[in-house]
Amino acid sequence: xxxxxxxxxxxxxxxxxxxxxxxxxxxxxxxxxxxxxxxxxxxxxxxxxxxxxxxxxxxxxxxxxxxxxxxxxxxxxxxxxxxxxxxxxxxxxxxxxxxxxxxxxxxxxxxxxxxxxxxxx
Amino acid sequence: xxxxxxxxxxxxxxxxxxxxxxxxxxxxxxxxxxxxxxxxxxxxxxxxxxxxxxxxxxxxxxxxxxxxxxxxxxxxxxxxxxxxxxxxxxxxxxxxxxxxxxxxxxx
Numbered sequence: 001x002x003x004x005x006x007x008x009x010x011x012x013x014x015x016x017x018x019x020x021x022x023x024x025x026x027x028x029x030x031x032x033x034x035x036x037x038x039x040x041x042x043x044x045x046x047x048x049x050x051x052x053x054x055x056x057x058x059x060x061x062x063x064x065x066x067x068x069x070x071x072x073x074x075x076x077x078x079x080x081x082x083x084x085x086x087x088x089x090x091x092x093x094x095x096x097x098x099x100x101x102x103x104x105x106x107x108x109x110x111x112x113x114x115x116x117x118x119x120x121x
Numbered sequence: 122x123x124x125x126x127x128x129x130x131x132x133x134x135x136x137x138x139x140x141x142x143x144x145x146x147x148x149x150x151x152x153x154x155x156x157x158x159x160x161x162x163x164x165x166x167x168x169x170x171x172x173x174x175x176x177x178x179x180x181x182x183x184x185x186x187x188x189x190x191x192x193x194x195x196x197x198x199x200x201x202x203x204x205x206x207x208x209x210x211x212x213x214x215x216x217x218x219x220x221x222x223x224x225x226x227x228x
Contacts, residue, residue, distance in 0.1 A: 037217070052215075106212025114164070
């Protein structure tokens, strides 16, 4: 059974850099075809896809946020890390990580439970 | 980037009703369209992938249809446990994109 758990600070200040970690169990990040994405949902708003990293270290980013995002992985720890620079109160959201088990099948399954990040001004 | 227009944004219905949500893509996305269910405090759940394929364990009252730019998600015989928000998502092109969501309430 594949499970994901997001971790990181619940509160950050504006202009700071956010670092979130997604810890995977039940599957290896080095498995061919494995992809992990970060997705967020501001309170009362829609889901927004942020970034994806693949088993072969290919990386893809949201067009509007790509200058602020960096996604990376630590295969030895089976973790994916997302950093977002220059945080703003509008970045307050629940941040989820989710798996695509093959690069061809573009659906997210499963997801983590998410971690709420609040940005204070 | 592909824009996904989902409607309605909210919906109130009674137990046993048939509920329909639509999702329109800004360009042809073939059948690369998925649907998710979100409940507060829970991990989002994949319900349907590739327009009409039910994820394992998802009740058969959920269904999807469409192709190209216009898609429909249906719940036949609404149940109380279906209270949630629902989102469509395209993966025809990166960056992936979601619809604006539909919040479903029971009357």
